[in-house]
Amino acid sequence: MTDSTLDLLVLTFNCAAKLVNVPEFARHLRTALEREAADLPEVVVLSLQEVAPLSYAFIGDYFLKQYFERFGEALNLAASLHLQTGNHQDASATSSTSSLPLVHTSPSNGGRNHFTLIRALNVGYTAIMLFARHPDRLTNIQAAEVGFGVAEMGNKGAVGLRALYEAGNGESTELTFVSTHLAAMEWNLPRRNANWGAIMRGLTFEDPEEVLSRMRRDAASRSQSRSLSSSSEEGDASEQARLLREEHHEQDLRLQQHFHNLSVFKPSSHLFVAGDLNYRISTTSPTPYSAFPNLDPGSENYYTNFLHLDQLTRERLAGRTLHGLSESPVTFPPTYKYVVDSKAPPAGDGDDGDGEEEEEEEVKWVFAPHRYPGWTDRILFLELPPWVDAKMRVRAYDALPVMRTSDHRPVFLRVDVPLVSPADLAPPAAVRESAAGAGSASPGASNGVDPRVRLPVEIDPEAWERRAAGRKREIAAGWTMFLGSTRQGALILGTLLAATAGGYWLFRSSS
Template sequence: MMFARDPARLKDIQEAEVGFGAAEMGNKGAVGLRALYEVGGESTELTFVATHLAAMEWNLPRRNANWGAIMRGLTFENPEEVLSKMRRDAESRSQSLSSEESDASEQARLLREEHHEQDLRLQQQFHNLSVFKPSSHLFVAGDLNYRISTTSPTPYSAFPNLDPGSENYYTNFLHLDQLTRERLAGRTLHGMSEQPVAFPPTYKYVVDSKTPPPGTAGSSVDEVKWEFASHRYPAWTDRILYLELPSWIDSKMKVRAYDALPVIRTSDHRPVFLRVDVPLISPEDLAPPVSEVASGSASPGGSGVDPRVRLPVEIDPEAWERRVAARRREIAAGWTMFLGSTRQGAYILGSLLATGASGYWLYRYAYM
């Protein structure tokens, strides 16, 4: 969901989704919203991605693969429709060139040039429907699940704590953070930037069950007693990253705050928030000029080419069709779990079986 102080300022809202759980279902996945924000005669385009990547310490390669699935499959238009239209236009143009009066070598040259231009147009259109649309700002947030180890802790493992005087103060564990290491190595969150983390690990918390709930005698709304779970290394799993403004723009994002909220009773995570001033740069000005595309401008995130200039991976043309198929599997799995694991489902299943049995016996009585 996206909330706005003045919803009337949001125009042209688009949405996208991709699943990368079991059989590409959405038990793990990402959703995206894109909108044009207008105020005072100025406008800028904003893209937000919320995601939940693979869990467990040892699943680092899968988390990186999940991000790859987002880059390939989280598209705000159907790539297959774009591709089909391009094919029709290409066939029409090829027929037109073939009918022109010119020698064979000239026609071959014209066709090569036309195919090259068509390929460039297709790449541009795929770029525009991806999360890295060149004319849009981008924010990625969620339970990214990156840890500080690839193995579970032992009973003797050192845990981060909140004591500044301790050798295990949480800041001494930040160098182990998988997300920062993988991002700077160009293996995940390509081109993205993050404000330095200055808050404690956001996972995994165990809330004291004896803590009185709010509104009862002896309760305190401001304090929840907690401790870190002993079977998971505390880690900064919950993060918010952004695509910094490119080299051809003078302005920069101005981060006002990046912090974790207090521990809450209903989750083993601490939520995080980012407060940032986003310059009102028009989509036309934010898109890379031809000179930057030709030179392959460096990413403001510190690794590789700016994803506004060149996509890190190719778009999956069948992304929407794969999502439709996965959605059917989700519905089937959901109904199966509902009928097999809930009281209401058991009532429905029992009623269907009873109705079927009654119908069978009535049929036998009437016709046999």
């Protein structure tokens, strides 16, 4: 088994529907780039929630461009600041590829981007951005999305990207990334678990209906061939019935395999899930007398004493959510909900003109009194299976400082991903047969079984049809909110009304 690895950085951040401050975010992102590493990561994934105002997020496209651009600028600025502090050689300098227009070079970047945006995608409020130092090494890009908010729209939902990473030495591995935002509020624990179930059923990287259609055509063709063969041969009826049952069983196994490959748990792929998962430490809101976690190691309310109340860890270990996924130990303070001190000076809009980062005092904050502080922002991964002699090596799993634009702290994971080929990562035939012999081979009967071997739930065949219907509702709702609740929308609506009234007056005048 290879010892080669991919240096990966995954970061999740709830943006609170505001434009990110590029210099501030870059300074903090630089911390993630420098933790336990001398060089830049090869691949960077940003999982973003509440990426823009809901009307903008529902409409998408042009309205999200400036929000995505700022993250690209911040990442490349952070990379430049990181490289300026040491004698690091940026291998991407020799790359012949150019960055996409969506990412603009920061003035302090020396005119060169260190990272290229491969793909940016959103489903309503939730977005994902995939960057690489060598973009030509990421191929076979696939996307998936599912909405499980109101009327299956994307005010809550998940979006995924899948790609094959091919290293320069000929080794390769497949990567799946999921960005999600689950149901809020302390008492919504069952709904959060149901949201994860919706991801497992509906976040598919190919239309299940198309898979079913292909299999129906293949089955019809084989049935026709069998009919022609049986008409020319006399055979025992029971033998033909047995052969028919075996064929149906084989068809069912093939269908399950096809559905498994288009799910988030594709057997040949690594999996990373990041987002505002919204799991709390209580199912009720706090009272004025409730004890809150704090950052004083000498206090009985030091935040580590509250980790045993974390809903995500409890539900995951009980097999009710994030099935089969692992998480590095949480050692950072709660990531939500913060109130920034209004007396703190605002962050600057840029550097001081000489390419050096401007100094800024630490953001002053308190925990919001109406919400229990919790570890809502998390990053989990599917550990390598026992039939592979390799493991993920987590370099750092931590939270970045509080920012003025959000009530959440960003969380990042820096990890070395073994370059295991898709063929080696997929379960061997003996493992699949053993799992099938231990119980039902159908999805949903997978307690304690690696999700690479058996899906925890059935795939929804109508997943893409449901998403298409939800997308139409998003566009209608987005434009309605935009025209009715924004200054630009009011201007457009007023102009249309004035033009209509003017046209009607001209028509009446000429008649």
